[in-house]
Amino acid sequence: MVEKLLEVKDLHVSFHTYAGKVQAVRGVNLYLNKGETLAIVGESGSGKSVTSKSIMKLLPAQSAKIESGQILFEGKDLVGFSEGEMERIRGKEISMIFQDPMTALNPTMTVGKQIAESIMTHQQVHKKEAQQKTVELLKMVGIPNPEIRLHQYPHQFSGGMRQRVVIAIALACSPKVIIADEPTTALDVTIQAQILDLMKDIQKKMGTSIIIITHDLGVVANIADRVAVMYAGKIIETGKVEEVFYNPQHPYTWGLLGSMPNMETKEELAAIPGTPPDLIDPPKGDPFAERNDHALKIDYLREPPMFKLSETHYAATWLLHEKAPKIERTASVRRPLKAIGMKKTPEKQLEPLIEIKHLKKYFHTGKKEVLKAVDDVSFTIFKGETLGLVGESGCGKSTTGRTIMQLYEATGGEVLFHNKKVHEQKSSSQLKEFNRKVQMIFQDPYSSLNPRKTVADIIAEGLDIHGLVTTKKERQDRIYRLLETVGLNKDHAGRYPHEFSGGQRQRIGIARALAVEPEFIIADEPISALDVSIQAQVVNLLKKLQTDKGLTYLFIAHDLSMVKHISDRVGVMYLGGIVELASSDDLYAEPLHPYTQALLSAVPVPDPLVEKQRERIILQGDLPSPSNPPSGCRFRTRCPMATERCSQEMPVWKEAKPHHWVACHLFD
Amino acid sequence: MKKYVVIRLINIVLTLFVIATVTFFLMKQLPGSPFDEEKLAVLSDNQRAEFLSRYGLDKPVTTQYVLYLKNLAQGDLGTSYYFKGQSVVSILADRIGPSALIGTQAVILGLTIGIILGIVAAFRHNTFWDYSTMFVAVLGVSVPNFVFAALLQYYVGLKLGLLPVAFWESYSSSIMPSIALTLGVVATIARYTRNEMLEVLGQDYMLTAKAKGVKRIKVIYKHAIRNALIPVVTVLGPITVSLLTGSLVIENIFGVPGIGSLFVDSIKVNDYTTIMGLTLFYSAFFVLTMLVIDLLYGLIDPRIRVSGVKE
Numbered sequence: 001m002v003e004k005l006l007e008v009k010d011l012h013v014s015f016h017t018y019a020g021k022v023q024a025v026r027g028v029n030l031y032l033n034k035g036e037t038l039a040i041v042g043e044s045g046s047g048k049s050v051t052s053k054s055i056m057k058l059l060p061a062q063s064a065k066i067e068s069g070q071i072l073f074e075g076k077d078l079v080g081f082s083e084g085e086m087e088r089i090r091g092k093e094i095s096m097i098f099q100d101p102m103t104a105l106n107p108t109m110t111v112g113k114q115i116a117e118s119i120m121t122h123q124q125v126h127k128k129e130a131q132q133k134t135v136e137l138l139k140m141v142g143i144p145n146p147e148i149r150l151h152q153y154p155h156q157f158s159g160g161m162r163q164r165v166v167i168a169i170a171l172a173c174s175p176k177v178i179i180a181d182e183p184t185t186a187l188d189v190t191i192q193a194q195i196l197d198l199m200k201d202i203q204k205k206m207g208t209s210i211i212i213i214t215h216d217l218g219v220v221a222n223i224a225d226r227v228a229v230m231y232a233g234k235i236i237e238t239g240k241v242e243e244v245f246y247n248p249q250h251p252y253t254w255g256l257l258g259s260m261p262n263m264e265t266k267e268e269l270a271a272i273p274g275t276p277p278d279l280i281d282p283p284k285g286d287p288f289a290e291r292n293d294h295a296l297k298i299d300y301l302r303e304p305p306m307f308k309l310s311e312t313h314y315a316a317t318w319l320l321h322e323k324a325p326k327i328e329r330t331a332s333v334r335r336p337l338k339a340i341g342m343k344k345t346p347e348k349q350l351e352p353l354i355e356i357k358h359l360k361k362y363f364h365t366g367k368k369e370v371l372k373a374v375d376d377v378s379f380t381i382f383k384g385e386t387l388g389l390v391g392e393s394g395c396g397k398s399t400t401g402r403t404i405m406q407l408y409e410a411t412g413g414e415v416l417f418h419n420k421k422v423h424e425q426k427s428s429s430q431l432k433e434f435n436r437k438v439q440m441i442f443q444d445p446y447s448s449l450n451p452r453k454t455v456a457d458i459i460a461e462g463l464d465i466h467g468l469v470t471t472k473k474e475r476q477d478r479i480y481r482l483l484e485t486v487g488l489n490k491d492h493a494g495r496y497p498h499e500f501s502g503g504q505r506q507r508i509g510i511a512r513a514l515a516v517e518p519e520f521i522i523a524d525e526p527i528s529a530l531d532v533s534i535q536a537q538v539v540n541l542l543k544k545l546q547t548d549k550g551l552t553y554l555f556i557a558h559d560l561s562m563v564k565h566i567s568d569r570v571g572v573m574y575l576g577g578i579v580e581l582a583s584s585d586d587l588y589a590e591p592l593h594p595y596t597q598a599l600l601s602a603v604p605v606p607d608p609l610v611e612k613q614r615e616r617i618i619l620q621g622d623l624p625s626p627s628n629p630p631s632g633c634r635f636r637t638r639c640p641m642a643t644e645r646c647s648q649e650m651p652v653w654k655e656a657k658p659h660h661w662v663a664c665h666l667f668d
Numbered sequence: 669m670k671k672y673v674v675i676r677l678i679n680i681v682l683t684l685f686v687i688a689t690v691t692f693f694l695m696k697q698l699p700g701s702p703f704d705e706e707k708l709a710v711l712s713d714n715q716r717a718e719f720l721s722r723y724g725l726d727k728p729v730t731t732q733y734v735l736y737l738k739n740l741a742q743g744d745l746g747t748s749y750y751f752k753g754q755s756v757v758s759i760l761a762d763r764i765g766p767s768a769l770i771g772t773q774a775v776i777l778g779l780t781i782g783i784i785l786g787i788v789a790a791f792r793h794n795t796f797w798d799y800s801t802m803f804v805a806v807l808g809v810s811v812p813n814f815v816f817a818a819l820l821q822y823y824v825g826l827k828l829g830l831l832p833v834a835f836w837e838s839y840s841s842s843i844m845p846s847i848a849l850t851l852g853v854v855a856t857i858a859r860y861t862r863n864e865m866l867e868v869l870g871q872d873y874m875l876t877a878k879a880k881g882v883k884r885i886k887v888i889y890k891h892a893i894r895n896a897l898i899p900v901v902t903v904l905g906p907i908t909v910s911l912l913t914g915s916l917v918i919e920n921i922f923g924v925p926g927i928g929s930l931f932v933d934s935i936k937v938n939d940y941t942t943i944m945g946l947t948l949f950y951s952a953f954f955v956l957t958m959l960v961i962d963l964l965y966g967l968i969d970p971r972i973r974v975s976g977v978k979e
Contacts, residue, residue: 058878062793083884091881098879103872107971108894117890118880153970169880 004072005209006032006055006094006177011069013047013054020280024050026233027069029306032177037203037210039220039241041256042230043531045276048213051230052179055211056096057086073177092122095170099182101162105154111138111165112150118172137168141198158622160191164198171202180212184219188392188558190619193602196223197618215532217260218561218604221245221611226312229253232277232287239313241608249307249315251292259536260606261565268543269565271536275501286318294319294327353418353520353552354381354404360412361396361403371627373399375576376413378653381520386546386553388567388584390560390599394623396576397556401522404554405438406431417520436466439513443525445505449497455508456493459483462516482511487541503534510541514549522554527562539566560603564588572596575634576626578653582660592662595635633665641666676962680955687951688944692736695940696729702749702938723749736944745948746941750934756945759930766836767919767926771912773846778853779904785854786861787893793866801858808855814917817848821921834923845922849915853907860903864896871895898969905961909954 013025025047032038042048053059055071057078071078073093078086090096095118098104106114115137116130125133131150138146141164154162163183170178180199184192200223203210214220220227221241228238229252237250248254258270274291277283283290289299298304298318307320318324361374374396381387389397402408404415406422415422417434425431439462442448449458456479460469469475480490486507497505506526513521523542527535543566545551557563563570564584571581572595580593591597598617605611619638624630630637636646645665656667701708708716720726724735739746745756789801824844825833832841868874869892877891878884916928927946934942965972 056879058875087881087883089881090879096876096879098872098876100872104876106873106877106891106895108969109891114876117877117882121881121883155971166876169876172880 003034004031005034005074006211007070007072008051008055009070009072011051011054011071012067013050013059014065014067016063016065017280022279023282024064024233024279025054026279026282028230028233028235030228030235030238032209032211034176035203035207035209036225037212037223039212039214039224039227040230041214041217041220041227043215043276043533045279046230047233047279048230049181052096052181052211052213055179056090056094057081057083058090058096088122091118091170091175092173093175094177094179095173095175097163097166097170097178097180097183100186101159101166102186104166105162107154110151110153111157115165115169115172118169122173133172134168137171138165140171140202141165141168142194143168159187160194160622163187163191163195167195167198167202171206171208174206175208177209177211180210182214183212185214185216188623189560189602190392190598191622192219192604193616193618196604197616199223216604217245217256217532217606218611221606221608222604224608229256232282233279234287234316236288236317237315239309239315243310243313245606245608247309247313249309249313249320250288250317251294251319252288253315255291255533257606259533261536261539261561268540269536271540272533273537275503275534286316288317296324351383352380352416353383354554355416355419356380356400356404356413357416358413359400359403359410359415361399361408362411365627369627372576372629373626374403375629377573377576377578378413379571379578379581381552381554384546384550384552385568386555386566388563388570389554389556389573390558390563390570391573392558392599392623394575394626395573396626397573398524400573401440401524401554401556405440405522406434407440432466436462436516437519439516439518439521441506441509441513441521441523441526444529445502445509446497446529448509449505449512451497454494454496455483455500458497458508459493459511459515462512466516468516478515482515485514485545486511487537501534502530503537506530506534506538507541510538510545514545518551520552520554522556524556525558526555528557528559535562542566560600561605572599575623575629577634577663579635579664580660580662582657582662586657586660592656592660592667593635593664594639594641594666598638598640633663673959673963676959680952680959683955684948684952688737688740688948689733691944691947692733693729695944698938700938701725702940740948745945748934748939748942750937750939750942756941759942760927760945760949763925763927763930766842766924767928768912770842770845770849770918770924770926771908773842774849774853774911775904775908777846778850778907779857781850782854782857783861783897783900785858787865787888787896789858789862790865790869790896791888798862801862805855805858805862808851809859811851812917813848813852813915814921816851817845817918817921820844820848834921836923836925841922841924845918845924848918848922849911853911856903856907857900860900861896864899865892868892868896894968898965901961901964901968905957906954909950909957912953 008028008030011025011028012023015022015024028047028051030038040048040051050059054066055078066079069079073089078089081089105111112131112134115134119125119130119133134150135146138149143149143161143164154165157165183199184195187195196219199210202208212219212223224241226239227241227244228235229244229250230236231252237244237248237253244253245257248257252272255270255272259272261269272291277287277290285301286292286295286299286304289295292299296318304316304318306314306316308314319327357378359374359377363371363373365371377400379387389400391397399408403410410423417438422434425434459479459482460475463469463475463478469478479493483490483492488504488507488511497508500508526542527538530538539562542553546553555563555566567584569582570584570587571578572593573579574595580587580591580596587596588600591600598619601614601617602619617640621638624637630647632648633639633646633651636642639646643665649665651663651665653661653663654667656662711719717726724732736746743757748754748756748759751759785801785804789798792798821833821844824830831844835841874887874891877887882890916932919926919928920932930942931946934946
């Protein structure tokens with residue numbers, strides 16, 4: 001029998017807010033064995049972060065309260081511990097890694113001091129000794145030149161490097177348990193792969209037990225041994241990763257797995273309808289019943305108990321009761337890896353809608369510094385297709401979108417819309433027409449809607465500006481129709497944005513874009529601020545609108561599997577340039593550029609067996625600064641195949657295979 | 669860094685030049701003159717011309733301006749029209765002492781008490797401590813300091829006889845004016861510190877520090893205070909300037925022979941040179957303080973330090 005290092009028993013945590021008492025955690029049971037990794041998965045508001053902070057007793061003392069339950073660490077109940085006793089546990093026995101490395105470090109303290117502080121709090125060592133240990137720690141987490149980096153401040157580190165520092169702080173006193181709260185969510189995929197690797201490596205070396213909180217099932221499949229799925233403050237299914245991924249029992253788990261596109265999904269995503277329940281007044285029965293297509297009568301009346309499926313696998317759904325009807329699972333989770341590349345871009349309707357030729361956008365950042373955000377990018381978007389644009393943060397994908405839309409004035413190059421040069425259309429009526437035909441959907445549904453305007457006014461603003469409606473009645477009808485089109489209803493018209501959830505707000509954003517009947521929509525990371533199940537809803541909506549209205553999309557995102565799912569063709573950007581462009585099937589089946597290969601290999605897929613066998617290409621280092629890009633090929637500093645020539649010559653953008661463009665010397 | 673300071677200093681000189689010019693011409697637009705018009709009218713034309721020429725007022729305005737700038741470049745602010753024969757520089761030197769003393773005392777006292785109150789209020793957020801501190805802060809901002817000064821004079825000076833009621837006789841004369849000035853400083857600083865502190869306490873890195881197992885009190889002074897003080901430094905600039913250069917009302921109430929009362933007197937009698945001199949002095953002090961504040965920023969916040977060097 002393995003030793004249970006940490007055990008949480010029937011934990012209840014609530015928050016006092018002005019609106020009332022929020023029951024954030026409602027009876028959580030979980031345990032952590034020595035040396036294993038437990039993943040807690042769930043959407044925002046499911047109580048996963050609260051659970052982890054309860055273990056450290058780091059919840060805000062004034063509003064949060066552990067109502068009942070036990071947190072047993074090595075047999076001792078932490079719930080009864082005083083603040084002083086907890087201080088001896090924190091950092092020494094249990095430590096924590098936080099989500100956002102940009103804010104998790106004190107900006108006014110050197111990195112070395114922040115790490116040494118942890119050592120000196122718990123160990124009776126001299127300053128010199130602590131510093132030496134700090135250097136070792138920095139070395140261990142893979143920070144080059146630790147002796148120099150020690151004396152630098154957090155703002156001198158990149159995001160990935162900062163997260164390494166946060167990990168070094170967590171490791172400082174060789175704790176028995178590390179709780180990682182969304183440790184890679186704020187990072188790019190290639191950096192995420194580095195950090196996940198580092199965590200696995202450390203676990204192997206030090207035998208640490210890890211609790212990882214995440215919403216990304218790919219990360220779970222990559223790193224976890226066991227998984228607990230949380231919904232509305234409860235664990236609704238738990239088991240070994242293989243058990244939960246290949247034999248999920250709870251309908252919510254089905255939904256979660258179904259709404260993640262893997263690299264092959266073509267059909268509509270299995271989105272979970274609706275939104276999670278309000279935890280101020282949680283439903284009486286199964287909290288998921290409202291959103292469950294297979295809900296039984298009893299689901300609305302009584303909470304299901306945990307049904308045992310194996311020694312390790314439990315699920316809380318009445319469907320497992322012996323009297324429940326047997327249900328054929330709707331979304332299959334394991335889709336066999338098959339050879340792909342069948343669907344080619346249909347050759348017939350290749351009528352270009354937008355042509356981008358040698359587009360450049362430079363920003364002046366200092367007196368002599370120029371940031372080349374977009375540097376010589378050319379591609380064509382055909383009528384009715386979706387072109388995906390992917391790349392890591394800072395690669396210039398958003399700037400490209402905004403420059404095409406004329407939100408930024410291009411430094412060079414041209415954009416042709418319907419064969420007409422957009423930048424030459426100087427008269428205001430022509431520009432207005434262009435502005436009507438090209439619309440944008442923004443990333444953050446919270447800040448992109450004016451909080452002082454009603455939904456109706458937000459949607460109708462474009463109608464008013466372009467004079468598309470003449471009477472009040474017509475205006476109202478249009479608003480109602482638009483709301484229905486995006487899956488909202490007319491009652492919503494008079495409300496204000498803050499009354500809606502993130503997914504609903506994004507629908508409002510889509511309705512606003514659709515109002516002026518555009519031909520072309522630029523969607524800039526439209527789903528990255530949303531939960532997985534909501535993401536699927538929005539993506540399905542976008543796909544449906546495209547078929548219904550014959551829209552053309554430029555879909556900008558960093559989530560490669562989502563881009564693959566929605567796009568006909570995909571372009572990959574790196575440091576201001578486009579490095580590869582092909583039909584999405586070709587690109588994913590046979591990536592040519594080493595960067596595309598690395599990017600694809602870094603994406604964790606929600607399939608534990610695949611994840612565990614996969615050989616990853618892990619890119620070394622960080623993205624160089626776009627204001628001082630490497631000579632020749634921009635990717636050469638991180639490219640595993642770089643040669644002498646790459647540093648001297650800029651590779652030419654060419655069609656290496658039919659309809660498959662790439663900029664790399666390997667294909668000359 | 670050196671380059672940055674030099675550029676800033678050049679900017680300061682330019683700023684002062686513009687201020688000197690604008691005040692000079694504005695002053696000339698003022699109705700009346702430093703002299704008693706009625707008595708001037710009695711004089712014969714010759715006498716009047718000679719009188720005006722003694723002060724250089726007979727020359728065209730532009731010539732006067734050039735002359736003024738020349739003198740200014742040599743550090744000469746001219747001669748007072750009102751205090752006969754005294755140069756403005758020497759008057760300023762006489763009067764700055766008391767103002768600087770009560771101002772410095774008020775800033776130091778106000779800053780210390782304000783920061784402590786702000787921190788306590790933030791840590792005891794939404795408790796009795798918080799509410800009472802904020803009550804004091806609101807009082808401090810809304811009660812005019814001359815009301816507070818009068819109360820001090822009556823109770824502390826007259827009733828208890830602990831401190832001199834007014835006039836500038838010994839060090840103890842400076843205590844009550846300083847206290848009267850402090851209230852406003854305490855209020856402003858306490859509010860700022862509290863708000864910044866609350867903001868900092870909600871930051872992720874506070875959680876990181878706590879998660880290391882660092883003691884609560886250590887978390888406060890090692891991680892919170894420094895970050896919370898960065899914005900407080902900003903308000904410190906204007907406060908320092910206004911207090912060190914004298915508060916008009918307080919100096920009048922306590923009969924302090926400071927710069928504030930000098931300013932009021934010189935405006936009353938149209939003493940051009942003194943008004944100009946004081947304006948320039950205020951401005952110079954202000955821009956120099958802002959420079960010091962900006963340098964202080966760099967000291968507290970490493971992010972600013974680096975970008976400052978780049979410039």
